[in-house]
Amino acid sequence: MKRFSEQLHKKSESLYLKVDEKRALEERLVSYMEYHPLASDRKVKTIVEQSWADPVVRVINLNNLKLWQWTGATMAILLLVVPYVAEKAVPGDMLYAVKVNFNEEVRSTLALSPYDKVVWETERLNRRIAEARLLASEGKMTEELGNSVAEAVLVHSENAKKEIEHLKQTDEDGAVLASIQLDTTIDVQSTALMSEVQSSSTESVMAVRLVDVLAKTQESDQELESVLPSRERLVGQVESETTRAYELLDSIKSYATLEEQLDIKTSS
Amino acid sequence: MASPKRTEDKIESHEDRFLKAFEDYSDALFRHAVIRVSDRERAIDLVHDTFTKVWSYIRSGHEVDSYRSFLYKVLNNLIIDSYRKQREVSLDALFEIEGVDEGSFSELSENSVDALAATIDGRKAFDLLKELPDVYREVITFRFIDGLGPREISELIEETENVVSVRLYRGLKMLREKMEEEVKKAEGKRKNKNETF
Numbered sequence: 495m496k497r498f499s500e501q502l503h504k505k506s507e508s509l510y511l512k513v514d515e516k517r518a519l520e521e522r523l524v525s526y527m528e529y530h531p532l533a534s535d536r537k538v539k540t541i542v543e544q545s546w547a548d549p550v551v552r553v554i555n556l557n558n559l560k561l562w563q564w565t566g567a568t569m570a571i572l573l574l575v576v577p578y579v580a581e582k583a584v585p586g587d588m589l590y591a592v593k594v595n596f597n598e599e600v601r602s603t604l605a606l607s608p609y610d611k612v613v614w615e616t617e618r619l620n621r622r623i624a625e626a627r628l629l630a631s632e633g634k635m636t637e638e639l640g641n642s643v644a645e646a647v648l649v650h651s652e653n654a655k656k657e658i659e660h661l662k663q664t665d666e667d668g669a670v671l672a673s674i675q676l677d678t679t680i681d682v683q684s685t686a687l688m689s690e691v692q693s694s695s696t697e698s699v700m701a702v703r704l705v706d707v708l709a710k711t712q713e714s715d716q717e718l719e720s721v722l723p724s725r726e727r728l729v730g731q732v733e734s735e736t737t738r739a740y741e742l743l744d745s746i747k748s749y750a751t752l753e754e755q756l757d758i759k760t761s762s
Numbered sequence: 763m764a765s766p767k768r769t770e771d772k773i774e775s776h777e778d779r780f781l782k783a784f785e786d787y788s789d790a791l792f793r794h795a796v797i798r799v800s801d802r803e804r805a806i807d808l809v810h811d812t813f814t815k816v817w818s819y820i821r822s823g824h825e826v827d828s829y830r831s832f833l834y835k836v837l838n839n840l841i842i843d844s845y846r847k848q849r850e851v852s853l854d855a856l857f858e859i860e861g862v863d864e865g866s867f868s869e870l871s872e873n874s875v876d877a878l879a880a881t882i883d884g885r886k887a888f889d890l891l892k893e894l895p896d897v898y899r900e901v902i903t904f905r906f907i908d909g910l911g912p913r914e915i916s917e918l919i920e921e922t923e924n925v926v927s928v929r930l931y932r933g934l935k936m937l938r939e940k941m942e943e944e945v946k947k948a949e950g951k952r953k954n955k956n957e958t959f
Contacts, residue, residue: 503909
């Protein structure tokens with residue numbers, strides 16, 4: 495059918511208005527239009543949609559494209575670059591809120607099991623104390639910052655204890671191990687802070703405050719103290735912690751001096 | 763992202779649109795009219811009358827969404843009117859003679875129409891179009907020269923798609939029969955020539 499249609503169509507193209515015929519026809523038509531003009535209210539212009547081929551339309555769409563590109567770049571900065579930079583923030587910095595309320599909260603959601611949550615809350619507790627030490631060493635510690643650090647330490651230890659309570663319902667061994675981990679962290683931090691207090695440095699005011707806070711958090715769970723985890727579980731935990739310690743030691747070999755490495759080995 | 767069809771609007775007057783339609787469709791309308799009435803001068807007048815009628819329609823306050831289909835409809839009606847004036851036999855009577863009905867199943871099928879069209883040489887068929895009755899010439903011109911679909915044709919001539927398909931089939935069949943007659947005539951003439959010599 496296509497062939498028949500094409501042949502017929504091609505043959506019919508020999509029939510067309512000659513130039514003078516078309517011009518005459520147009521003139522007749524325009525005369526008719528002039529003699530029979532549109533009513534004034536019909537002279538209202540109609541709106542016709544422009545096509546994509548129009549250069550103005552293309553410019554507008556290119557601007558939209560650029561807008562999307564800028565939006566994408568801004569989102570990438572907000573979601574990737576800012577959190578990365580915020581990791582180094584300390585209390586009082588502009589990005590500290592991003593570190594605590596965004597980065598750390600996202601990592602909280604990634605901790606799926608109660609045991610992982612306890613580990614993470616313990617880690618957050620360590621971070622707060624480390625930040626407080628850094629600020630104190632740089633002489634930037636204020637009363638307000640001190641209060642916020644102390645409050646954060648209290649919150650994280652309370653959160654850890656809550657998760658341990660949850661863990662007790664389903665995994666008593668896990669709860670015991672988590673409790674041991676929390677208590678160990680608090681002990682280590684308390685010991686380190688006590689040594690600062692004894693050195694009687696100007697940083698010791700903050701250290702005393704934190705020791706008090708840690709002492710409050712160290713309410714012993716009588717029930718858990720009397721329970722030991724199963725041997726297999728304990729050995730497994732020791733193995734994984736030891737492996738992690740050796741991995742961390744390997745990772746610092748490239749930039750830690752021999753003395754520092756020896757110091758770490760002997761203290762562990 | 764914004765649609766590529768509508769990002770900015772352009773204002774165009776009724777006159778501009780109308781004259782643009784003349785520019786775009788006057789040749790195609792003329793071609794259709796010549797094939798239908800076989801008279802160049804009459805075809806030009808019919809095209810002129812078509813556009814003036816459409817202009818009057820716009821003047822009366824109506825809007826034309828698609829100029830192409832509307833122009834073809836007006837032209838078709840004018841051609842039918844001109845036939846009515848010329849011939850005393852009405853088209854209804856023609857239909858009675860022809861006995862246009864829903865047709866057999868084979869005539870209704872679009873595939874049948876396509877298959878039949880494939881057997882015909884379009885170049886020779888074009889010269890024989892004027893010998894067909896207008897009811898067949900009309901639909902064949904709309905379909906194969908103007909490129910309209912069966913539904914568009916049915917809306918134009920205000921008949922069902924079935925009727926359009928039947929007329930297309932019968933028109934093409936008639937064309938083929940005429941072409942075969944032409945071939946036989948030519949062969950007969952050649953034989954007579956040979957016998958003479």
